[in-house]
Amino acid sequence: MxxxxxxxxxxxxxxxxxxxxxxxxxxxxxxxxxxxxxxxxxxxxxxxxxxxxxxxxxxxxxxxxxxxxxxxxxxxxxxxxxxxxxxxxxxxxxxxxxxxxxxxxxxxxxxxxxxxxxxxxxxxxxxxxxxxxxxxxxxxxxxxxxxxxxxxxxxxxxxxxxxxxxxxxxxxxxxxxxxxxxxxxxxxxxxxxxxxxxxxxxxxxxxxxxxxxxxxxxxxxxxxxxxxxxxxxxxxxxxxxxxxxxxxxxxxxxxxxxxxxxxxxxxxxxxxxxxxxxxxxxxxxxxxxxxxxxxxxxxxxxxxxxxxxxxxxRTLPIWADDVRKLGFELPKTYGLGLAGYYQRQDIDLQGFKVQGIDITNDLPLIDPFGSDVENEAVTGQLRADVWVLPFLNVSLLLGELETESDVTLRFTPGFRNLVGLGGGVELPEFYSFESNTSGSTVGLGLLTGFQYEQLVMSLGVNYVETTTNETNSDITSILWLGMVGYDFGAIGLQALAGVQYLDIEQTLEGSLPLEGGQALNFSLDLGIDETTFLVGFNKDIGSNWTLSAFLGANSTKSSLTGNFGYRW
Known part of the structure; x- marks a missing residue:
């Protein structure tokens, strides 16, 4: 048959x-x-x-x-x-x-x-x-x-x-x-x-x-x-x-x-x-x-x-059954996704210390005015999340980071003259070099939000620690993200706009290994624009898959974020 x-x-x-x-x-x-x-x-x-x-x-x-x-x-x-x-x-x-x-x-x-x-x-x-x-x-x-x-x-x-x-x-x-x-x-x-x-x-x-x-x-x-x-x-x-x-x-x-x-x-x-x-x-x-x-x-x-x-x-989120009985539909409890992030940013170099000596003020070798860093960064992250309450999502982030930086140092006139007198070598006013780094990231995120008819709003915060491989630097950052948008309903599309605030350590500390087992310790004071404006979308694909993309920009930075995930 x-x-x-x-x-x-x-x-x-x-x-x-x-x-x-x-x-x-x-x-x-x-x-x-x-x-x-x-x-x-x-x-x-x-x-x-x-x-x-x-x-x-x-x-x-x-x-x-x-x-x-x-x-x-x-x-x-x-x-x-x-x-x-x-x-x-x-x-x-x-x-x-x-x-x-x-x-x-x-x-x-x-x-x-x-x-x-x-x-x-x-x-x-x-x-x-x-x-x-x-x-x-x-x-x-x-x-x-x-x-x-x-x-x-x-x-x-x-x-x-x-x-x-x-x-x-x-x-x-x-x-x-x-x-x-x-x-x-x-x-x-x-x-x-x-x-x-x-x-x-x-x-x-x-x-x-x-x-x-x-x-x-x-x-x-x-x-x-x-x-x-x-x-x-x-x-x-x-x-x-x-x-x-x-x-x-x-x-x-x-x-x-x-x-x-x-x-x-x-x-x-x-x-x-x-x-x-x-x-x-x-x-x-x-x-x-x-x-x-x-x-x-x-x-x-x-x-x-x-x-x-x-x-x-459902076992999770807590109080889910009570909320559903009130007529509210809840998102699927668990999520697993991949995220990619690209940014290009201009960073001001405001201070530079080597072995504890401030070479921008105490020993003025480098002029912070005219010294800067053009940075490109690419990250890939794995994100796992769960709705523990109908209004609270908790996520864990693990990822890898790669950066390419064009560093420009402006030497002070006094330092240039000192080098010229000492060895007869003319030191240029500007000196540029490339610096490539890689590292790993780990983070914890919280997200809350609500929807009234077609209006959607959300507020999230991520705590992220990044460790670079080349300089053994540990960078801690807190990222706040507020979004508001319009839900197009049955097509599973949300158009969103919002603002991102990055609370990051403005001082980057690290060390470079030297011959003989010694290490050169350094410290950089950076000037980073903390606020970024975002526009993008969330799209449901079928009943379980999701896709989102966001463009970000401010006076010194442009970025692109993409996420692809599965919910159940």
Whole structure:
């Protein structure tokens, strides 16, 4: 028997299938107090316009539920594969909202793929609970009323949608109201559209609703979705069904709803999934049949009757569960990354001591005015971090440093004359030479921050010790960093600007080995511009990878920083 390997489009369809299968619980008292005066056709009929949003991402309604889903994919040669599973949503766990999958048939993908689906779905729910509405309120209009059937058209917004939901702008929506009762919402997209990087064609989605007598409102009863997806050079037909099995509320108990409007017979939870025709009914067979093999993602770590869930109950950060129950989403706890840093800086030489003798003042051999250092530095660092509190991140830094310096010394006129009198050698006013060093760095960092809507702010401090190999110098620095920026939401991008303050030892001490085992001790007093202005971005790549880059500049320095990391 061949096993059906999943395609990328299956992930996309399942994400929508999950998102659309959640309860759209719109209470009757959501209608404005003024009723039909200057209101939309839905509100005039006692239906909250929010039902248009929860038909896409309705987890924020707060009801617990259980649903059964069947997915079918058919190739051009007629071969097909199916998958059956249940999706359970529990909004009232000790650690916040939970969503998980119970497999009912031999799975077609890895546990990692299922968990990715759950992450995307929970992310969409979080956006809708904290963001704007999805639908365009001005687009809602009554277009037909005949024999007890009313049709209300609408569109989704074109401006406020996050990038991951921009495909909604391609949809034309219709609400069907039969004899004053919400029956279904139909969404169609003729032609082609892009969803999650896959080209879709002729998408049709029907969301059926049932009326709740007490306390009132509506919940989703079933969803049917069909479309064609382009994979490589071929088009694949996709057909999926979701049937809601039960709803419950913390203060309401089990919720009963009317299912008489479904185009399929009502069945019990333990029975087969109802289907409108023999083709879809065949999906409920206990055997998977002969399935085609496509791609290279054949499941190898989960089996039928397994449960797939995210690890939402965390040991760290401390108080994470309490914060999640308040509706806040937290970043992944642990991080590991690589950072690269390049800077070019002009450094003033303000003092120079050799063997304890100040050769700029006590014995004026070098004039600090006109003496300077042009420095280029490159560092590579490994950074490991953990969120120990919801608002506090602790990191450990280990790295290597290489520098190239062009040093210019300006000899004093008295020293030049003294050398000329003593040996007849003319000493130039300026003397330049190169100095290359290498070293190692170790540091500890703290970071805190918060986000309000799209505004993000952070404050961090790093304590770093650097030891140079050539001069045995130990340099201690404290780096303060404040950032403010804008979060673009679903595309995972933050644009940031900020200021950096470097509190560093202005005196560099070291020693150079001489012949005979002696050492030449020296001390340099340096003038370094401590404040740097930064601009850059943070970008999420998938659910675990991150990329960031920053440009820095002040009157004497320019820098470039890049970070690439993994979070879990």
């Amino acid at each position: 061949r096993r059906f390997k999943p395609l990328a489009v299956r992930f996309n369809a399942l994400v929508l299938l999950l998102a659309a299968s959640f309860p759209a619980f719109a209470l009757a008292d959501a209608t404005p107090i003024l009723g039909p005066i200057n209101s939309d056709p839905l509100t005039q009929r006692g239906i909250s316009p929010r039902i248009l949003d929860v038909a896409i991402v309705p987890m924020s309604q707060g009801l617990g539920w259980k649903s059964k889903a069947v997915y079918r994919q058919t190739l051009p040669d007629g071969s097909s594969g199916t998958e059956r599973f249940r999706v359970i949503f529990d909004p009232d766990t000790d650690y916040g909202r939970d969503l998980y999958i119970e497999l009912e048939s031999e799975p077609l993908r890895s546990a990692r793929s299922y968990r990715r689906i759950l992450e995307v779905t929970l992310g969409a729910d979080q956006w809708l609970r904290t963001g704007d509405r999805l639908h365009d309120a001005a687009s809602i209009k009554l277009v037909s009323s005949d024999n007890g059937q009313e049709i209300i058209e609408f569109r989704y917004a074109t401006q406020s949608l996050p990038t991951s939901l921009k495909w909604l702008t391609k949809l034309a929506g219709r609400v069907y109201v039969l004899d004053g009762r919400l029956d279904r919402i139909e969404l169609t997209a003729s032609g082609e559209m892009q969803r999650e990087g896959i080209t879709h064609q002729d998408l049709t989605m029907k969301v059926y609703f049932g009326e709740v007598q007490s306390p009132g409102g509506h919940v989703i009863s079933a969803i049917r979705e069909t479309f064609r997806a382009r994979l490589g050079r071929q088009w694949v037909d996709v057909d999926s069904w979701v049937r809601m099995l039960e709803y419950s509320g913390t203060d309401l108990g089990d919720i009963a709803w009317d299912t008489s409007n479904l185009p399929i017979p009502d069945k019990t939870e333990e029975g087969p999934l109802p289907a409108p025709d023999e083709a879809v009914a065949a999906l409920n067979k206990d055997t998977m049949g002969s399935l085609p093999v496509i791609g290279d993602m054949l499941n190898d770590d989960v089996a039928a009757e397994d449960t797939i869930r995210l690890n939402l109950q």
